[in-house]
Amino acid sequence: MKTMSANAKTASLAALLVVAMVGLGFASVPLYNLFCRVTGFGGTTQRYDPVAAAATPKVLSDTISVRFDTNVAPGLPWKFYPEHPTDTVSIGARDMAIFIAQNNSPHDLTGTASFNVTPDAAGKYFTKIQCFCFTQQTLKAGEQIRMPVLFFVDPKIKDDPDADDIEEITLSYTFHPVDGDKKAS
Structure with missing residues (x-):
């Protein structure tokens, strides 16, 4: 051999x-x-899974402020903003925020939203139940739509020493054009 x-x-x-x-x-x-x-690294939020959830979170008397930040990437001629820029929510309670998007181009366009929360330590406690960011959004030329986000802040945030000084969470979205819609300029 x-x-x-x-x-x-x-x-x-x-x-x-x-x-x-x-x-x-x-x-x-x-x-x-x-x-x-x-x-929750980098402000990555959690996605609610009713099958995996042991129980509905307990609603606390403590509240936290949630600020909504919106952006549109270059190349997507949309207007995008929250209906209300801030909300005060009870920790553990389900809440809903509405975002408005309008296609300002003469073409139908599809966008997709990326998201995160700050401070980063809040990411593992910010849970989305339903969000427009889970799917692509197609708006007809000139169309305006209202898009809900259902969420809650997990009560476990109160037990985390790294999160004990968090008084405000910022939920930030950026809409990006989907590659097939390059004609938008």
Whole structure:
């Protein structure tokens, strides 16, 4: 039986390393998304799962202020804003915010919203039940729509020493054009 030469071993190890790095590259985005959802890292909010929820959260007498921030990325000629810029909510209680989007172009356009909350420590306690950000939104030329977000702030925020000084949470959205709608300019 022949043994591999040093060059063949080095080439095999290099090829194995390339395959491993490509695999890691493909796995990194889903793994990072999972990490952010679990930890709230970077202000990633939680998504309510009624099957996984043990019980409805207890509503506390404590309140917290929620500020709504909206942006539209370049290339999407929409107007986008919250119906009310702030809200005071009872911790644990379900609440609803309304956002308004208007397509100011002569074409039907599709947008998708990215989101986060600040401070980052609040991300793992800010839970969305229903949100326009879960799906793409298509607005006809000149159309204006009202979009609800149903959410609650988990009472566990009161037990977290890293979050004990949080008095205001900012929920921020940015609408981006979907690639197929490049004709919007």
